[in-house]
Amino acid sequence: MYEYKLNQFLKVAKGSIKASKLLEKTVEKLNEDALLEVKDILMKHDTVITIGIKNTGQINKKYIKRLIDKGKYVWHTIDFMSEGGRAVDDRLINPLTLRPMTGSSSATALNVLYGINDIGIGTDGGGSVLAPALSLNLCSIMAKGMGLKGSIDRVSTDGIKFVPGIGVISHSFELAKESIFTMLDVKEKVIRxxxxxxxxxxxxxxxxxxxxxxxxxxxxxxxxxxxxxxxxxxxxxxxxxxxxxxxxxxxxxxxxxxxxxxxxxxxxxxxxxxxxxxxxxxxxxxxxxxxxxxxxxxxxxxxxxxxxxxxxxxxxxxxxxxxxxLEEGMAAISVVENLKDIYSLPDLYYRYFKESYLRENKDIIFSL
Known part of the structure; x- marks a missing residue:
């Protein structure tokens, strides 16, 4: 257990280093006290979950507080939103496809891909959580139908009025599901x-x-x-x-x-x-x-x-x-629970991205 907790701390520490290198790119603000908070969490819990949050007023702070109050979540980064909430982000490149990144929550998705954060919380108008997750082969849950949404009306580029939904992006469907239920403050139900x-x-x-x-x-x-x-x-x-x-x-x-x-x-x-x-x-x-x-x-x-x-x-x-x-959304989550193991991604995908914190740089000055 000690070794597991040590590895958890290492993951966040290396993630913070990577996040600091991405300031003004995907990361708008880095929680400099994150490691202190992680230490306190690991004194009481077996695991810690890092959060990245898209920088938009549409995400009510009460949802983040519900996560933090669980005692095992720590906010790690505030993430950039694409200019004007556009469906592509011309500042960022998708490292899988080498094309422009998809969706206004693209920075949040990238910070999850690279293992900086375990979950990313973003907003979705016309696919801005779901599409960047798909583009990076990540899981996501956009839970507007369950009541998880913003409060300010927007108008799409093709003239459709909407309120953004709030969603979670993660490598892990289980983590995404748990965070959605926590933010909504509801318990999972048995579905027939x-x-x-x-x-x-x-x-x-x-x-x-x-x-x-x-x-x-x-x-x-x-x-x-x-x-x-x-x-x-x-x-x-x-x-x-x-x-x-x-x-x-x-x-x-x-x-x-x-x-x-x-x-x-x-x-x-x-x-x-x-x-x-x-x-x-x-x-x-x-x-x-x-x-x-x-x-x-x-x-x-x-x-x-x-x-x-x-x-x-x-x-x-x-x-x-x-x-x-709410129950309809829970039913969809239960269905996916039974589908999530049908497909598996190559080990190299995880080693190169999610587990990149384990990779040694071996800078020349230290290899002499």
């Missing part, structure tokens, strides 16, 4: 899967940017859902190119179903899912429509709860979206 109805698209209806059929990429997930006795139905999906029309169609589907499941990505590799860019002519619009974003673009505007679960393909994952309601 046989009462759940899930909707998917039909074969041949949606072709992803990599040329693969979305429905076929859901086969592993559907097999697991059938084992869970969940009812599965197929419906005609929107093309997701027009956000307003897509919202209207998905609202119709949610009248008959509890959840919608999609496979999305690769995010912003073969296209660029930014509506500012997409307004500049038909060619720009065609590139925008190859961004690999579908439900993630509208989940918050549906007042839904939406969860990303990475698959073993770059910048891609399963997206599980439930209609509005």
């Amino acid at each position: 899967f046989e009462n759940i109805k899930v909707c998917i698209c039909k074969k041949g209806e949606i072709t992803l940017p990599d040329g693969k059929d979305m429905r076929e990429k859901l086969d592993l997930v559907l097999s697991k859902l059938m084992d869970m006795k969940i009812t599965i139905g197929e419906e005609e999906f929107p093309d997701f190119e027009n956000r307003e029309n897509s919202i209207e169609r998905m609202n119709e589907i949610f009248k008959a179903y509890d959840m919608v499941i999609t496979c999305e990505g690769p995010i912003d590799i073969l296209g660029l899912g930014d509506s500012v860019f997409g307004t500049l002519g038909s060619f720009a619009k065609s590139v925008q429509n190859k961004s690999g974003k579908y439900m993630v673009k509208i989940a918050n505007m549906l007042n839904a709860t939406s969860i990303t679960l990475p698959i073993n393909e770059v910048a891609s994952g399963i997206v599980i979206t439930s209609k509005e309601g």
Whole structure:
């Protein structure tokens, strides 16, 4: 146990060093007292959980306080938001795809990827939590449908009024789930899967940017859902190119179903899912429509709860979206609990990013 706690302290210490190197890039402010707080936490608990928070007034401090009051969370960084809350961040590069980072919560997602923080808390208007998580093969839960949301109305670049949802990004689905329940101050409930109805698209209806059929990429997930006795139905999906029309169609589907499941990505590799860019002519619009974003673009505007679960393909994952309601969101989380082990990422992914604190730099001056 002593060695485990020592490793926890080492992880945060090395994370703080890395965060200090990223000041004015992904990190706006670093908690200089974090290590003192970590020491106190590890005197009483077996583990410590570091938090990065997107710098926006939409995240009520009461949610952060509920985490801190648990006695094992410590805020570590305040993270930059993309300029104007734009869907791409032209200051940052995605280290997996070498393309511009996705989403206004992109800095928060990057700080999780690199193991600086165990969880990142961000806001989502048109995919700003879900899409950056997908683009980095991370888990995320955007819990607006469960009541976790901001308080100030915003208007999207395509003229849709919305209130941002609040979500969590993490390497660990378990940590994301625990933090969501803690922020909401609710307890997990037992869900009867046989009462759940899930909707998917039909074969041949949606072709992803990599040329693969979305429905076929859901086969592993559907097999697991059938084992869970969940009812599965197929419906005609929107093309997701027009956000307003897509919202209207998905609202119709949610009248008959509890959840919608999609496979999305690769995010912003073969296209660029930014509506500012997409307004500049038909060619720009065609590139925008190859961004690999579908439900993630509208989940918050549906007042839904939406969860990303990475698959073993770059910048891609399963997206599980439930209609509005606390119990509906809990049901989606329970479903994902049973899906999370279907896919696994390469060990190199974790060694290079999440566990990079273990890597020695071996500077020349110390190797003499």
